[in-house]
Amino acid sequence: MNLEDIYTELIAEHARSTDNRRRLEHATIVERGHNPSCGDEITLELEIADGKIVDAAFNGAGCAISQASTDMMIELLNGRDVDDAKRRAQLFIDMIKGKITDENLLEAELDEAATLKNISTMPARVKCATLAWHTLLTSIDRRDQPVDR
Amino acid sequence: MSDKNFLRDFPILNQKMNGKPIVYLDNGATTQKPESVVRSICGYYGGCNANPHRGAYQLSVRATDIYESARARVAQFINAPAPASIIFTKNATESLNLVAYAYGLTNVGAGDSIVITVSEHHSNLVPWQRVAQARGAALEYVYLNPDGTLNDADIERKISARTKIVAVTHVSNVLGLKNDIKKIADKAHSVGAVVVVDGAQSTPHIPVDVQALDADFFAFSGHKMLAPMGIGVLFGRENLLDAMPPFLAGGDMIEYVEEQSTTFAELPQKFEAGTQNVEGAAGLHAAIDYIQAIGFERIEAIERRLIDYAIPKLSALPFIELYGCAPSVIEKKTGIITFNVKGVHPHDVSTILDLEGIAIRAGHHCAQPLMKFLKQNATCRASFYFYNTIDDVDRLIDALKKVRKVLRLEP
Numbered sequence: 231m232n233l234e235d236i237y238t239e240l241i242a243e244h245a246r247s248t249d250n251r252r253r254l255e256h257a258t259i260v261e262r263g264h265n266p267s268c269g270d271e272i273t274l275e276l277e278i279a280d281g282k283i284v285d286a287a288f289n290g291a292g293c294a295i296s297q298a299s300t301d302m303m304i305e306l307l308n309g310r311d312v313d314d315a316k317r318r319a320q321l322f323i324d325m326i327k328g329k330i331t332d333e334n335l336l337e338a339e340l341d342e343a344a345t346l347k348n349i350s351t352m353p354a355r356v357k358c359a360t361l362a363w364h365t366l367l368t369s370i371d372r373r374d375q376p377v378d379r
Numbered sequence: 380m381s382d383k384n385f386l387r388d389f390p391i392l393n394q395k396m397n398g399k400p401i402v403y404l405d406n407g408a409t410t411q412k413p414e415s416v417v418r419s420i421c422g423y424y425g426g427c428n429a430n431p432h433r434g435a436y437q438l439s440v441r442a443t444d445i446y447e448s449a450r451a452r453v454a455q456f457i458n459a460p461a462p463a464s465i466i467f468t469k470n471a472t473e474s475l476n477l478v479a480y481a482y483g484l485t486n487v488g489a490g491d492s493i494v495i496t497v498s499e500h501h502s503n504l505v506p507w508q509r510v511a512q513a514r515g516a517a518l519e520y521v522y523l524n525p526d527g528t529l530n531d532a533d534i535e536r537k538i539s540a541r542t543k544i545v546a547v548t549h550v551s552n553v554l555g556l557k558n559d560i561k562k563i564a565d566k567a568h569s570v571g572a573v574v575v576v577d578g579a580q581s582t583p584h585i586p587v588d589v590q591a592l593d594a595d596f597f598a599f600s601g602h603k604m605l606a607p608m609g610i611g612v613l614f615g616r617e618n619l620l621d622a623m624p625p626f627l628a629g630g631d632m633i634e635y636v637e638e639q640s641t642t643f644a645e646l647p648q649k650f651e652a653g654t655q656n657v658e659g660a661a662g663l664h665a666a667i668d669y670i671q672a673i674g675f676e677r678i679e680a681i682e683r684r685l686i687d688y689a690i691p692k693l694s695a696l697p698f699i700e701l702y703g704c705a706p707s708v709i710e711k712k713t714g715i716i717t718f719n720v721k722g723v724h725p726h727d728v729s730t731i732l733d734l735e736g737i738a739i740r741a742g743h744h745c746a747q748p749l750m751k752f753l754k755q756n757a758t759c760r761a762s763f764y765f766y767n768t769i770d771d772v773d774r775l776i777d778a779l780k781k782v783r784k785v786l787r788l789e790p
Contacts, residue, residue: 233734233785237727242787269743269750269757270726291756293724294786358726 235348236355237294244298244342250305252287260377263290263365265357270296274365278373281312293358295349300362302343307366316370319363326350326359385766388413388669392766399736402771407552407580407715407762408740409602412662416605419665420658430654432631442657449660450647456667457578457597458588459614463646466613466620467655471579472502474598474613475546477650478575479506481623482596486543486573489515493544494537494572496521496529496558497752498551501745503577507546516543523752527554527703528711534566542572549581549592553744553760554703555715557581564593573619579603583764584682584713586675589614601659605666610659613650620646627652673765681765682714689716689761689772696776698722698783702753714763717744720782725759731785735778 259276270292277285286308288300303322307315321339324330328350336344349359386392389411394401403411423445429438431446447462454462468474483506487493493507497520511518519537524530538545545567550557560576567574573595578587583604589597594614601610615623625632625643629652634642643649670678690709693699693716702717720728725741732739740760743750750756761775783789 233731233781236730237785239787245786267742270724271756291724293726295727296724352730355726355730 236352238345240342240345241294241298244301245294247301250287250301251289253289254285254287256285257377259369259373261365261369261372263361263368265292265296265361267357270358270361272296272300272362272365274300274362274369276366276369278312283308283310283312283315288362292361293355295346295355295358296361299343299346299359302341302346303362303366306341306343312370312373316367319366322346322363323360326356388415389766390414396736396738397734402737402767402774404761404763404767404771404775405738405740406583406764406767407555407603407744407760409608410583410605410764411766412605412607412666413669415669416607416662416665419661420607423658423661428657431657432648445664446655446657446660449664452664452667453612456587456671457582457612457614458590460590461617464614464617464620466615466647466650467660468598468611468613469609469656470602470611471577471598471600472611474596474611475503475575475577476506477613477626478596478598478615479510481626481650482573482619483507483510483544484513485624487511487514487516488543490517490541491543492517492519492537492539492541493546494519494521494542494567495546496548497523498527498529498554498746498749499546499548500552500577500579501747502579503546503548503575504748507544510544517541520748521547526705526708527551527556528708529558529563534563538563538566538570538572540570542567542570544575545572546575546577548577548579549587550578550584550713550715551703551746551749552580552715553717553746553749553758555580555713555717555762556703556708557585557711557713560592560594564595568593580713580715583670584675585679595619601663601666605669606663607659610656610663612663617646620650625649625652629653631655678765681767682763685763685767685769685772686712686714686716688769689775692772692776693718693779696779698789699779702755702758714767715760716762717758717760719755719758720779722788723782723786725757727786728759728779728782731782732775732778735774735781737775737778739775 254275256277257275258278261274263272272290274288286304391411427441429442431443450462450465454465521533564574575596576594578597578599582599597614602608632652690704698721700719729741742757
């Protein structure tokens with residue numbers, strides 16, 4: 231495994247990007263995700279209307295992989311139907327767990343997030359990569375609960 | 380004997396990771412084991428294994444001898460007054476829990492206080508939180524000076540007439556600074572409190588004399604000092620241990636068991652319920668032999684040389700932030716250096732170093748209140764032992780120079 235296969239230009243860019251780091255005025259979901267072993271933290275905000283994610287953003291601090299992965303997730307899922315978002319989030323988690331390896335499928339469904347595939351060979355970093363996606367799935371399951379900032 | 384010669388005793392350190400010779404700098408988490416320790420475990424199972432204290436046959440007698448001679452060796456190693464004051468546990472965490480549950484719950488009441496420091500490892504913090512909650516007592520923290528040392532005025536203020544227990548680490552697992560246990564013990568004893576010392580990070584690196592420290596309880600782990608995982612030690616004053624109820628109940632810790640009542644065994648068996656970790660005790664015995672053959676004077680000198688070499692090199696790197704390494708505290712410093720690479724999360728640092736064959740620790744080091752105090756989510760920690768070399772420090776420095784480049788923070 232080479233450093234370049236993990237810390238790609240794309241990941242470095244997404245980790246630094248501030249495009250999706252903001253708070254949503256009309257968030258219907260605010261969910262915190264936390265990786266206690268290394269201290270990665272994100273707060274995911276979603277605005278869901280008529281079964282569709284109409285806006286999404288996050289704030290957080292953590293390693294490059296967790297932050298880049300969160301940024302990529304928001305770019306991929308913003309604007310999609312909730313069910314479609316759930317399906318793709320599960321696909322991403324399965325990719326990181328090494329269960330799905332079909333590159334054509336992964337690129338078609340996950341776009342840039344598919345470049346995180348190499349993390350599946352690094353057990354110590356799996357939690358970093360999947361933090362945002364697990365947080366998204368949890369938040370969608372709890373979407374009927376009132377927003378708690 | 381030069382530093383390099385130690386490596387002959389540690390075959391694990393003669394391998395490559397990612398094609399590069401391994402540099403192991405996570406000794407604060409656990410140390411590697413010399414061949415003599417591994418041999419002692421094989422020797423136990425190869426020729427001496429039986430359940431100690433039970434059988435009247437030769438093998439059981441042999442196992443008992445191995446177990447009890449390890450206890451006597453430990454007592455001598457930390458200058459405990461008698462082997463009966465040495466309780467074997469599985470690690471420092473269990474030792475501290477034993478004190479919290481058996482002494483704490485019995486002797487702390489509503490309105491009392493338990494005093495700890497903000498630099499405690501979770502193992503010397505969470506048990507006290509639970510005792511305080513269960514008994515309606517206050518859990519009070521001694522805070523630090525900006526340089527990471529304990530604030531003396533805060534010690535004076537927090538240890539009061541209502542204090543029943545003062546629990547403090549001998550050496551912080553994050554900052555690597557030695558605390559003046561004798562001074563804290565004097566203050567604790569002056570108000571009638573007992574002092575509980577977490578010696579997990581001190582016992583492997585500096586000579587420990589529990590009588591000179593005036594510690595009432597002293598806990599440490601075997602695996603951080605060359606011994607196997609799963610063996611730990613609690614020293615306690617015999618009069619305190621005698622008065623405490625048992626921690627775990629079961630076989631081997633009893634005298635007579637009736638249907639509705641039991642009388643308990645004498646020390647130390649009273650606190651050692653069930654079949655014990657004899658192979659661990661044998662390994663700990665061999666580890667102490669190995670450490671004492673080198674001598675603490677030499678161990679301290681090696682670690683001092685590594686620190687004295689590493690800290691100025693790290694300070695010279697503009698992108699490195701050091702914690703607990705100010706010149707004012709260097710005298711109290713053991714072989715632990717905690718730092719961050721500016722703009723890079725510690726987990727990324729440790730992954731990048733790992734690909735260079737270098738093992739360091741990244742995270743909150745089981746000391747979240749201290750991380751809050753340092754205003755860091757997490758840090759990197761390089762922790763040395765006597766088998767580390769100047770070459771290891773050079774490899775660390777070279778690898779750190781790559782970190783920001785890999786993340787495109789620098790050209």
